[in-house]
Amino acid sequence: MRTRALGAVLVKGGLVGGLAGCGGTQSALDPRGPAAATIADFSWILFAGAAVIFIGTMALAAYGVLLPDRTKGVPPIRFILWGGLVFPGVTLLVLTVATAMVGNAVDFRTHPEEPLRVTVVGNMFWWEVVYPDLPGGPLVTANELRIPVGRPVEVTVTTRDVIHSFWVPALHGKMDLIPGRMNRITLIASEPAILRGQCAEFCGEQHAWMALFVVALDPAEFDGWIARQQAVPEPPDPADEQLVRGRTAFLEAGCGTCHVIRGLAEGPYAAVGQLGPDLTHVGSRLSIGAGVLPNGVGPLAAWIAGVQDIKSGARMPSYSTLDGETLTALARYLESLK
Amino acid sequence: MGRGPLRIAATAVLGLSGCVALAACGDGNAVQGNREVAGGEAARGKAILTANTHGCGGCHTIPGIPNAHGTVGPPLHGMALRGYVAGRLPNDPGNLVRWISGPQEIDPRSAMPDTGITTAEAAHVAAYLYTLRDIPK
Structure with missing residues (x-):
């Protein structure tokens, strides 16, 4: 009953939170895993740097317009050389290297721990979730990806119809689902949480309602969930x-x-x-x-x-x-x- | 001139009664019977319907509730004016709350399931439904 109430809050929260954007269950700025945290940190550096450069440029422009006599003597070529070539060149070079480093840091393919393997198959307009190599045999479920906290989860994504994109902002970046291809993204959740993911590539009229919940559980709880899901449901009580x-x-x-x-x-x-x-x-x-x-x-x-x-x-x-x-x-x- | 005050009074009385009559006519959607739900708060009912926790809006079109555009069950316009609930119970607060919270006990053949909504929640929802007095013409 508790999870039910939570589900209701989430479905509603997905609506409201999605609009609010900056917190809650579906936000890249409220990271719940190391990859999203690295991406969020890097994003803040980019925002701050862009703000400083923007303010600096505007200040120089204001200076030039308001005090033309002071700047008249400066040869334009010097501005173009330093401000238009050297500064952007160095900045972009640094950012290119930094981006590559962030890309490496959030790629958990070389993680020492054996990942849990999951396949997510896109359909218009829902997600099939398959756990192919569990000890008790494969498990198929839908629209809900439950994962153990702390362990890498290698998600292989593909699609049965059109291109979709798998995006759980609080855990990682996007990964496209391409027909005929198996793309991989490895997620790690750092704390128990219920998160909302969303198809991030327009796929048809119900694209906006192609959501997916990611539930990060303590490993013992996760094992219990797997066992319950693998069980074949009992037929209903004949008296009912x-x-x-x-x-x-x-x-x-x-x-x-x-x-x-x-x-x-x-x-x-x-x-x-x-x-x-x-x-x-x-x-x-x-x-x-x-x-x-x-x-x-x-x-x-x-x-x-x-x-x-x-x-x-x-x-x-x-x-x-x-x-x-x-x-x-x-x-x-x-x-x-x- | 001595009749002046009397005439004024008579005119006033006539005028007033006219206003009252007009007011009564103007409200063509006159509510019959009690529409006060004990323990029900319309604002909380609206919040419950908006959250759609029990799926109400999946089947019913409910004025004022976003995404409540269902066509499976009847639209709930003008619930304050309806004569009957579910086609069998006189529309009063007790019956409406009973129907919302346990339709299967009243009509096991109804397509409306027991959703698990509590009586307290049903009272809030009923209070909201009793704010609905417009019927599309």
């Missing part, structure tokens, strides 16, 4: 008729054609579809629809029946053809998949 009905409805309405719920199959139906997000533990996530709504029975029902109101252009049709009892049962069933 609504949940049983929801489970049946998921199969009979054809949801399994696009979505996976591990272990869910009955008669001719199986939840094995690869077009939409894996829903095996959808009830445990912070948000639904890649950050568009907080999680919960209400939002799930709203999403199923009114996807196209909430996120028009998403690749899922609105299922307002389901009768009321089926819709509420389905929403409750999905919410029960913790």
